[in-house]
Amino acid sequence: MTLSCQHQKKQSKWSGLFNEISHKPLPPPAVSCVLNPFPSPCLPPCACFQLLKALTPEENSLCQHGLYFQDGQRRVDYVLTYPVKKPSAGRSSRQSTHLLTENAVLGCPGETFGGQEDHKAFRREEFEGKLRDMGLELEKDEDTKVTGVGFVKIHAPWNVLCREAELMKLKMPTKKMYEVKQSSGVVEKISSLVSKVLEPLRPHVEEHHTKNIKHLSHTFSREKQHLFDLSDKDYFFDSKTRSSIVSVLKFTCDLLYEEWANYSVFYKYQPIGLVRKYFGEKIGLYFAWLGLYTQMLIPASLVGVIVFLYGCATVDDNIPSMEICHPKNNITMCPLCDRVCSYWKLSTACGTARASHLFDNPATVFFSIFMALWAAMFMEHWKRRQMRLNYEWDLTGFEDEEVSSDHPRAEYEFRVMQKSLSKDQKSKMEKLTCRDRLPAYMTNIVMMLLMIGVTFAIVFGVILYRISTKAALHMSSNPITRNHVQLTVKTTAAIINLVVILILDEVYGAVARWLTVLEVPKTDKSFEERLIFKTFILKFVNAFSPIIYIAFFRGRLVGRPGSYLYVFESYRMEECAHGGCLMELCIQLSITMLGKQLIQNNLFEIGIPKLKKLIRYIRSKQGAFQEEERQKKLQRYETDHFLEPFAGLTPEYMEMIIQFGFVTLFVASFPLAPLFALLNNIIEIRLDAKKFVTELRRPVAARAKDIGIWYNLLRGVAKVAVIINAFVISFTSDFIPRMVYQYMYSPDGSMHGFVNHTLSYFNVSHFQDGKEPMDPLHLGYHVEICRYKDYREPPWSSTPYEISKEFWAVLAVRLAFVIVFQNVVMLMSDIVDWLIPDIPKDISLQIHKEKILLVDLFMKEEQGKIHILESSYRLSTGCKENCSRSDNNNSTAAHPRSGLHTNSTKSL
């Protein structure tokens, strides 16, 4: 895998070594990139993998050649590549740094700063010297078939591994194994039954045999080597980086390809343990998270479908829509636009009213409370799952020491260097001050505001499009066109919105990266966090601003007949169809969500790689023979040099968090959102798996205890979801007006008369000049009073067209509902948070048990030592004087009872 130097520093475990050992920053290496030695061996399941099966053992070992040093003994743990001074070097070095161009340019000052090949070679040698000083063993290979690229293979010998493991406080399995007992309670019986039922859902991966027997783990220390099972040193450290390619192929890759990266196993759990073994904890956590999220979506979509079906079933009992549809209820409504539109009968809105009921019924309120609690449960479950994985992966006690990511980025150091050069360097400049960063910060703020402004402008543009198109279509002489005005306008507008969102998403991704580079954050961690934060804000605003407009602003700012609000003095603000804006919100939501998922996630993710493959195939046909020839002769690391690099998990997470937004934020208006998300994610998991296994170079295994900033973003979305849902229910839906009518105004406590109650009266003689309908007799009779949806005083009151008491009453109830809903749901979420312990009980018990076992092991070991010591004391002869020399300043205070106790360990 190709990474720029500072990326490598951060993501690889072994490279952390470089930072940790040196306490001042190493000079940035002149080598541009680090190549993982075992990149995606799954990639050519057709090429190498299937090949391997057919190979004889001798050929097999030949295939492994290149993974060892020339002596065939020492294994290659790392490969560094660098451009060699040859005229043809340009192409491949450019290719290798392709995805991280700006990093490569800024990242290795050796290339841009000095610019001379000699200087580069010198610095490279200096760097290699440093590596050798640390005890690493290097082997150079400049004479490869890949022109212009030199390779430095690195082997980390046992003692270096031991030292680093100790410094990193790695937890390693000790010799001691123990059985994880299943207690015999009712809960356990049920859970074992459940797990039997779910057996077919488990992938056919023999990793759950480890479930009952577990190695006791302890922080590795060279002095306590006897505690650890070192029978096979080659496999002791991190099989994911150390184990041989054959075993990876046989046991991991094969299985992953069959049991994970495969659409036909979509119904099964993921073999997370295996994924982690092969890709490291960070990617393992992503898939575990995605898996849990998908799993949690199952109940959510079930309830969502039930809520939707409830809406369908009760649509015929819904009194308001019955009243609207009833032909006797002959209510004449005021025109929907100036002049060209005429009066219309409310009964023509029957269809919309019935459809609205599907999404606007009491079950929706229940569902949005359910979803808020669901989100809280999801967060809690994730915490537990994470804890469980941490335990299973022996990460408990491991602290994200941030040492490697605390290291300043090369860009940052370059900027500091520039600054000190330009500033006469009175005192050694050590950091960038606020003043240095002010321009970048200002640019950031301005650009972010500008981008958000652009989003709003586009939303406004679509509104204008809708208003003007509607007006134009209304004027059309074709009656069919006029009948389908609503549908046409809505659909086209939603599609325009979608396209704009898709385009802006790409633009914003680039802008966010550019802005973050401008900022020159000090460390990689802060770079990533700032980038994610900016991207998140921009993409979120982009995805949700049209939806928020429809939910909360549309239809609110229309004025009233006789005194409408106008945009640009000619376009009347749009109203919602009768039955609230909820229906339109629902359409917009479903189009945006489905469109984004289908186009962005699936089409882009499947289609574009396929297209690239096609192009590659066509190209390779031209140079078919050489290519094939090359493929065969190349070392594995040379082939891998040409794979697509891994660009981080950010896009995957970002996609999912936006989806999480769709699932939770407006769920009150669209109960089917979880279902769509579920369907998408089932594909998404396998799609991502396929991509990781077969399309990308194998990423450097990175350790991680949690999903970092994403958890906070999820929490944030879940929090915002509560308040947004409260507002959707109380303001967008007609739930509150219905309640208020039923309990405050209804003469018989039923919903009869609700429609009439929500409509105010307008005397058509009060129309402004030039705004009255051109065709007043459209309905066949003369209209004196028309109705419109609002709570206003009738024309005959003392204060005509003023906001009525009902309006204020309904508003007060709406607001009270928001307060109650928000606080009740927040309280319930907090209770869920509090009731579900963060650490699963069995895990905490096991951790406790492990501690006791460990103490036991220590004590036994000590007893054994005393035994040995006592016997050796009796035999002690001339050796004693020689040995005591190495015993440093510990006064051997005699133990009153055994006399041998003290420092027994030391003198061993």
Add this chain to the structure above:
Amino acid sequence: MTLSCQHQKKQSKWSGLFNEISHKPLPPPAVSCVLNPFPSPCLPPCACFQLLKALTPEENSLCQHGLYFQDGQRRVDYVLTYPVKKPSAGRSSRQSTHLLTENAVLGCPGETFGGQEDHKAFRREEFEGKLRDMGLELEKDEDTKVTGVGFVKIHAPWNVLCREAELMKLKMPTKKMYEVKQSSGVVEKISSLVSKVLEPLRPHVEEHHTKNIKHLSHTFSREKQHLFDLSDKDYFFDSKTRSSIVSVLKFTCDLLYEEWANYSVFYKYQPIGLVRKYFGEKIGLYFAWLGLYTQMLIPASLVGVIVFLYGCATVDDNIPSMEICHPKNNITMCPLCDRVCSYWKLSTACGTARASHLFDNPATVFFSIFMALWAAMFMEHWKRRQMRLNYEWDLTGFEDEEVSSDHPRAEYEFRVMQKSLSKDQKSKMEKLTCRDRLPAYMTNIVMMLLMIGVTFAIVFGVILYRISTKAALHMSSNPITRNHVQLTVKTTAAIINLVVILILDEVYGAVARWLTVLEVPKTDKSFEERLIFKTFILKFVNAFSPIIYIAFFRGRLVGRPGSYLYVFESYRMEECAHGGCLMELCIQLSITMLGKQLIQNNLFEIGIPKLKKLIRYIRSKQGAFQEEERQKKLQRYETDHFLEPFAGLTPEYMEMIIQFGFVTLFVASFPLAPLFALLNNIIEIRLDAKKFVTELRRPVAARAKDIGIWYNLLRGVAKVAVIINAFVISFTSDFIPRMVYQYMYSPDGSMHGFVNHTLSYFNVSHFQDGKEPMDPLHLGYHVEICRYKDYREPPWSSTPYEISKEFWAVLAVRLAFVIVFQNVVMLMSDIVDWLIPDIPKDISLQIHKEKILLVDLFMKEEQGKIHILESSYRLSTGCKENCSRSDNNNSTAAHPRSGLHTNSTKSL
């Protein structure tokens, strides 16, 4: 210090040893209590401390006798006491277990279960055997001057300390020291200036010399002993338990007494480092927290005073109160009670209206936002301070391993044992199931509800008292009585409330403990948490329910003239005085808060110990001679046996969290609350310090990284504060009606006419029969229309006395304000939370630096070893064969470059 056995298990560090080493629970010891060897040597600053100064060295060493074993060499680390079978044993053993009676009874089944002295002695010996097996050394002393009490002195030898330190992963200082550099930025300059200015506030304790030079710390390991500074083994481990009494007296106690537990240094910072050294981390954290809280109260009280002064300054410009006071505004108000009260002039409410303005002005809104943010800042600052203390006390990386507190409590095991005995014991019962606990849980829920019900009943009772007394006093013929009705009733009611709160507080404390004992929680930790949680809920409800009634219910449920609401059909619900209930809320708050603080905190805490001392003094006079004689001859641990035991920090924290509630919850109505809290806390710190230093036995030093559940409770209070303040501002104060009037109804945009606008009209002919005033001509003229404070339609409208449009409008605005306020403040708190990093930057830099230094130390050490090894390799002779025997199964794979690298550590 006397503690029951399971308390000792939890709180002492060395006792953790007993749990950790044995992996099955030890049989509960027959000894009832553990006595700390260095209990409160400060106690008699008159007796031993001042004595010491006058003593010659010989006498001095004599004074130390009893702190060593008979050999005068081994130091006493622990003392266990147990009752000796003598007829006079009863008194002192009862005394020693005095405060934890139920623990002592339940805690040591040996005493209650077997009940025979022989059995007890046998178990005691078994326990002592276990202690010896662990390597501890014991010395018995049954022949003391304290009759009926036997002492077992325990010494922990060096190797046991080492082993335990390793098991507990204690971080100990290494030899390496480094200077904490102060960088030369502007911020640092300012902070150094500030620290110079604050110099006089620092206590005269020479501990800040450690500020610039810090020992590098590393997890202790016997194999790495050479890393640590073991020049004086006696002082290496935890001076707070190991250092000799003389040094404690000289360096710690003396200083603590002078510079901490002393009212005259109230303006100084606390010597937290010293407190921690002497009392352990847990108590250190409490005082650090209390200190920070008090410090943070300074700006809060400043702003509060300014807000109050703003109210005072603007009282004369306040139009509504001017209108009320203006004699020309001759508004006739409806009577405040039935029959006996008559019509009254609004201008007589002038005083109340003016006073109300002090607490009900726009600055209050600002102040409650400020206080919400203040609370968020406080939480953040505490996190940072805690992190800083963790770093300074070398607790970073230390996990609250919960091993000691995971150990089941003796009561729990006793219950399990009982259950298995009664149930034929088919399978070994290992735990209590939900069914076993159901009765206890039910009792808990019922009792909690009952207690809360009692609180509400008492609140209601006080309401009835107020209503009936008011009616009675109104009927009084004495005009002076009648004039002072309001004041009399309010004050007496508030005092009754206060007394009830004080009494119930004590009752609830006992009830909560009883309920928690009933529950039989499994571990000490869960016992403590459940107890705290219950106590918190009960005390909180108790303290705040009268206040909540006044703030949100009083004056809301009064009905209207002609249709008042009646309690028990005769008592009319009470109204608030004109100007809102804010004034009354304020009175109630100040009386409750001041009363609680003065009586509960100070009187109880100072007065009762003084009283006890007096009693002790009087008693000692009777047996004066013997007492004095005894005092002189007794060993230190024998004298300490008679001191008052330490009952945990719960009462101290609880007191403070209730105060925090007063400071934040209703701060909108009482801006002086922070000032009162500040004044109280300045005394409180020194009071608590005095108590800890001179009144109590020295508590067992307990390790803690944080303040545990208290932090969550504080967070909870801060969250609730936001919503309560929102409601206080919008519903209790007149802020929103004023705003609505000014921007919606006022003809000239000013507040003129506001009072008139808030008063509705009532036609006196509509009074119910028998409810009209007896003396209608009280004001000297005939009244036809009287006014009352409400938004209702006038008698001449089509719907007389119905709720008017203004009511709904005001209500909607009130609710909207709540939503906006709550969400804005929550968002701002989150931003504060997000902006202030949890780990102070300098600390994180130093932790990073320490890590690098540590790696450096390791590397150097390794280099040195290689050096030694290389020279010894050259000299290697016959010793080699002997030594290699102890070298276990490490294949010495040759390092290609040095050949000696591998396992060099091991073979040393």
